[in-house]
Amino acid sequence: MNTARAHTHDHHDHDHAHGHAHGHSHDEDHGGISGRERKLIFAFVLTTLMMLVEMVGGFWSGSLALVADAGHMLIDALALLLAVVGAWFARRPADARRSYGYGRLEVLAGFVNALTQFVLVAFIAYEAITRLFSPSHILSGMMLVVAIAGLVVNLLVLRTLHGHAHDDVNLAGATLHVLGDLLGSVAAVVAALLVRWLDWNWADPVLSLLVSLLILNSAWRLLRRSAHILLEGVPEGMNTGDVADALRLADASIRDIHHLHVWQLASGSRMATLHAQLHDEGSSTAAITAINQVLAERFGIQHVTVQIDAEPCSDQMHGCAGHGHR
DSSP states (O other): OEEEEEEEOSSOEEEEEEEOOOOOOTTOOTTSOOHHHHHHHHHHHHHHHHHHHHHHHHHHHTOHHHHHHHHHHHHHHHHHHHHHHHHHHHTSOOOSSOTTOSTHHHHHHHHHHHHHHHHHHHHHHHHHHHHHHSOOOOOHHHHHHHHHHHHHHHHHHHHHHTTOOTTOHHHHHHHHHHHHHHHHHHHHHHHHHHHHHHOOTTHHHHHHHHHHHHHHHHHHHHHHHHHHHHTTOOOTTOOHHHHHHHHHTSOTTEEEEEEEEEEEEETTEEEEEEEEEEOTTOOHHHHHHHHHHHHHHHHOEEEEEEEEESSOOOOGGGTTTSOOOO
């Protein structure tokens, strides 16, 4: 529910409307862990165990494809862990030093995770090129067994995560990671069959390069997204011009909207600040209520701060002539 609080100062009137989601999931048990978090923890444990098996099996059998797939599963495990930690930190209350809470730790961890994956991709690419020129012996039987086990685990994890809420950004992101790893497991199985049936040892480094491309794609998307959030960029798929236009039509009392800034604290947590100028007979209460409703229902923004300007804005340095962007 959005609430409005008005503060009067010497030069301007400031009306701050803050919307907070204080509701708890209905599937929380007495320990405070929701059904969604239990799914994430289960998926994380399965993925981590399989990642370790694939890493050991890859080095033991000599299969680079298994090592590469283990690297991709490491991304999945970290993505699932971030989703769990993000959900846990989201429940922690803000304190005097961190008035927005701890949700952005999830984004910072994702940024570091993405950087480490570029190192992993470089290692796999180097090893793959080396093995193309100097093929090594591969225990195809062990490679095939481990690759099939990885495929089964990925299918099980995907089924566990199936049916998440469409607005659950963390869980949706983790599901995309698992889908990508599923393709990596398929590549590892194909490589094992080619090595075992046709004695094509070159198939292992070639397919490991394909898996590394999957890792690179996931790492780049995670790096770009987390960096954008850390830089307080406008949430993806949102245009501040469209938001301002919608707010100008939110209520008849609103004359203009300026100083509009929209950013993301963490995954799915959108915030906005703005200045609103009203018609002389306009009601600030009605304007704030309408602004909060439009931002929540059309743009998914729940935390809003609104300043009501008594006079036309003349501060050109901060974009009053147009729309503020953040």
